[in-house]
Amino acid sequence: MRATILYGAGDVRVETVPDAAIVKPTDAVIRILRACICGSDLWPYKEMPAGGAVRPMGHEAIGVVEDVGREVRKVKRGDVVIMPFAYSDGSCDFCHEGLPTSCVHGGFFGVGGEAGGAQAEALRVPLADGTLYVLPVGEDDARMAALLTLSDVMGTGHHAARGARVARGMKAAVVGDGAVGLCGVIAARRLGAEQIIVLGRHADRIALAKAFGATDIVSERGAAAIERVRELTGGFGVHAVLECVGSDQAMRTAMGVVRPGGAVGRVGVPHYEAIPEALPAFYRNVTVSGGPAPVRAYVDELLPDVLAGRIEPGRVFDRVIGLEQVPDGYRAMDARRSIKVMIAS
Numbered sequence: 001m002r003a004t005i006l007y008g009a010g011d012v013r014v015e016t017v018p019d020a021a022i023v024k025p026t027d028a029v030i031r032i033l034r035a036c037i038c039g040s041d042l043w044p045y046k047e048m049p050a051g052g053a054v055r056p057m058g059h060e061a062i063g064v065v066e067d068v069g070r071e072v073r074k075v076k077r078g079d080v081v082i083m084p085f086a087y088s089d090g091s092c093d094f095c096h097e098g099l100p101t102s103c104v105h106g107g108f109f110g111v112g113g114e115a116g117g118a119q120a121e122a123l124r125v126p127l128a129d130g131t132l133y134v135l136p137v138g139e140d141d142a143r144m145a146a147l148l149t150l151s152d153v154m155g156t157g158h159h160a161a162r163g164a165r166v167a168r169g170m171k172a173a174v175v176g177d178g179a180v181g182l183c184g185v186i187a188a189r190r191l192g193a194e195q196i197i198v199l200g201r202h203a204d205r206i207a208l209a210k211a212f213g214a215t216d217i218v219s220e221r222g223a224a225a226i227e228r229v230r231e232l233t234g235g236f237g238v239h240a241v242l243e244c245v246g247s248d249q250a251m252r253t254a255m256g257v258v259r260p261g262g263a264v265g266r267v268g269v270p271h272y273e274a275i276p277e278a279l280p281a282f283y284r285n286v287t288v289s290g291g292p293a294p295v296r297a298y299v300d301e302l303l304p305d306v307l308a309g310r311i312e313p314g315r316v317f318d319r320v321i322g323l324e325q326v327p328d329g330y331r332a333m334d335a336r337r338s339i340k341v342m343i344a345s
């Protein structure tokens with residue numbers, strides 16, 4: 001079968017690899033219907049040293065179950081499923097507490113560990129019963145793009161909003177205008193935020209942010225951005241900040257725009273050692289929350305809105321390619337020529 005392999009910074013290839021197959025009795029194999037390239041894939045695409053272990057890429061997919069191991073009970077051949085970016089057993093303490101990303105038997109797709117990558121024709125899924133979410137749709141459903149976002153970006157935007165404790169009537173800010181930030185706008189609005197300020201500067205992304213419910217756009221950076229957000233919020237800043245980038249600069253901005261007693265929900269993988277502005281944040285009683293989104297646990301809540309068309313996170317995909325064009329997709333996202341690339345089989 002064909003699959004995407006990263007060899008080092010800037011060197012991503014689609015190659016012929018051994019077919020995905022059942023290894024353990026709790027596995028399933030899915031044929032990938034839709035996958036996509038994530039902003040987080042761009043970090044290794046930019047930074048991974050060449051010459052070491054290669055990495056199978058991709059952690060977001062909708063698939064059709066092709067085969068199941070003999071201990072798989074809930075998932076069956078022919079099911080159309082969401083593959084969340086983490087696999088989980090669905091039965092440990094953390095899975096029961098709604099945190100499948102901390103599953104004691106779990107792990108992540110597309111990082112080169114036990115599981116492979118989803119930017120491929122097919123994939124072996126460990127712990128299939130706990131991991132896969134069976135959808136009530138067929139293979140050719142028109143809402144496929146929106147459903148695909150439930151494997152990562154929509155759930156991750158929702159997690160940022162939950163971490164930021166967005167509630168009805170609040171003022172919120174979203175740091176980052178990538179696909180997660182844009183889904184964060186959807187999530188903040190869905191949870192009732194009254195004012196949603198997006199910090200971003202790319203025209204296409206800003207247009208989509210407004211369509212999703214952003215009320216204000218701040219295109220300044222650094223201290224000027226903080227100043228502008230404070231101006232827009234009566235001088236105090238926002239109750240809730242969704243930090244969707246992960247850089248030191250983005251977190252610094254998040255800590256600068258949050259008001260006393262407010263919260264920052266961070267979902268961008270941190271590329272900083274220590275949380276910036278810790279001392280002023282302490283004196284202002286700011287909560288910092290977040291981490292990898294337990295997207296599997298959020299599907300029950302978000303799926304009805306997707307199926308009914310009340311939210312349209314599938315609009316973050318502005319380019320659709322075939323598997324063989326994946327290297328072009330990485331280049332397009334890296335150069336910001338595309339918000340998010342979908343790979344259709």
Ligand SMILES: [Zn+2]
Pocket residue numbers: 088089090091092093094095096100102103104105106
């Ligand atoms: Zn578990």
